[in-house]
Amino acid sequence: MPASLRDRVPEWLRRKRWQAVDLAWRGQWRAVRAAATPWVKKELAAAREKLRGGTHPGVVIDRAALDGWIRDAAPPGVPYEAVVLRGPELAARFPDGPQVRRGRHLIGKLRMTHRAITSDAVVVIALFSDVAADYYVESMAADIANQINRAHGDGVAVADAQAGVPVVLKEIATAAGLGVIGKNALFFAHRFGFNCKLSAIFLDAPVTRFEATPTSETWKLPDCSTCNLCVEACPVSAFDDYVITKVESCDRLIAADYFGPRRDHMCRACITRCPVSNDILKLRRREGVPQRAFWDNEAQLSLAADLFMYKPSFWVWVLQRFYYGSEMPGRVTRSRKGFGDALTSSVNTATSERTRDGWRLAARKPK
Numbered sequence: 413m414p415a416s417l418r419d420r421v422p423e424w425l426r427r428k429r430w431q432a433v434d435l436a437w438r439g440q441w442r443a444v445r446a447a448a449t450p451w452v453k454k455e456l457a458a459a460r461e462k463l464r465g466g467t468h469p470g471v472v473i474d475r476a477a478l479d480g481w482i483r484d485a486a487p488p489g490v491p492y493e494a495v496v497l498r499g500p501e502l503a504a505r506f507p508d509g510p511q512v513r514r515g516r517h518l519i520g521k522l523r524m525t526h527r528a529i530t531s532d533a534v535v536v537i538a539l540f541s542d543v544a545a546d547y548y549v550e551s552m553a554a555d556i557a558n559q560i561n562r563a564h565g566d567g568v569a570v571a572d573a574q575a576g577v578p579v580v581l582k583e584i585a586t587a588a589g590l591g592v593i594g595k596n597a598l599f600f601a602h603r604f605g606f607n608c609k610l611s612a613i614f615l616d617a618p619v620t621r622f623e624a625t626p627t628s629e630t631w632k633l634p635d636c637s638t639c640n641l642c643v644e645a646c647p648v649s650a651f652d653d654y655v656i657t658k659v660e661s662c663d664r665l666i667a668a669d670y671f672g673p674r675r676d677h678m679c680r681a682c683i684t685r686c687p688v689s690n691d692i693l694k695l696r697r698r699e700g701v702p703q704r705a706f707w708d709n710e711a712q713l714s715l716a717a718d719l720f721m722y723k724p725s726f727w728v729w730v731l732q733r734f735y736y737g738s739e740m741p742g743r744v745t746r747s748r749k750g751f752g753d754a755l756t757s758s759v760n761t762a763t764s765e766r767t768r769d770g771w772r773l774a775a776r777k778p779k
Contacts (some may be wrong), residue, residue: 445520485555567738589626605689
């Protein structure tokens with residue numbers, strides 16, 4: 413056997429093994445989604461009931477107060493965009509499409525698009541984030557909703573993650589005019605590129621001032637029409653032509669050392685390869701937005717500890733072992749942490765009072 417062929421055989425076998433495991437993985441999650449259908453239908457019905465509205469007649473939310481609550485809830489020094497639109501007008505945007513989509517993530521939630529919105533008003537938030545951490549924007553939206561409810565009564569405001577309302581946030585943000593969809597099927601914010609996270613707050617009351625409802629019918633990032641760099645960069649060919657087809661494969665592509673001290677090891681190849689998004693990121697950097705060291709997973713793991721009433725180490729290890737941490741085809745990664753390492757690192761990182769929810773503590777320190 414020629415030496416060049418002999419050298420390639422192990423890599424060829426490794427790729428074939430990865431592909432076989434990935435195919436089995438996707439089949440497994442399709443079965444899980446089918447079994448979870450009754451549960452997700454029940455969740456969707458409960459979410460629709462929360463957004464039914466009409467239970468707070470006479471309440472009007474002052475826009476100046478709302479803007480103040482949004483500013484106070486944002487992480488210190490982190491830029492964001494927030495718009496407040498009339499619910500019926502937002503629901504009427506891009507009418508040709510489904511009211512509900514079935515996701516391919518994990519159990520496959522039934523998520524409402526903007527067309528299913530029945531609330532009087534909707535606050536849509538895009539928060540700068542150059543890593544895959546949802547906790548901060550979700551906490552920000554929850555804080556805003558809590559302030560509105562304190563001022564006007566329980567149930568006036570419902571934040572999507574806080575209240576368990578499954579929605580397609582990228583479609584809501586696109587309909588709200590905050591951005592468009594890239595060829596990688598991700599939301600591209602006009603101000604932040606792909607480096608942002610989204611949340612929505614549904615209001616059962618009008619606001620004293622709304623943004624004008626956008627009229628543009630463009631939902632695709634124009635630069636993508638002559639570019640294919642993100643598609644070529646994806647190591648598992650998870651998407652093409654503005655549609656993601658292999659969600660499970662994309663989900664798993666988190667480096668084997670994912671649960672280290674900071675949550676910044678996801679693949680993100682399609683995001684970091686985009687020249688348009690990178691140019692916008694450079695502009696934000698020159699304006700002084702926080703470096704990625706600011707974004708860590710301490711608060712998220714602390715949240716998990718609160719939810720399960722245990723130290724988060726075991727759950728970290730389970731997620732890492734059985735869902736995240738796939739090898740990347742064509743690249744050898746470091747071995748995953750064992751249970752002992754996960755136990756030590758997650759307890760030390762996530763559960764001390766010194767590090768818990770750091771940006772909130774910093775924001776509330778006396779000046």
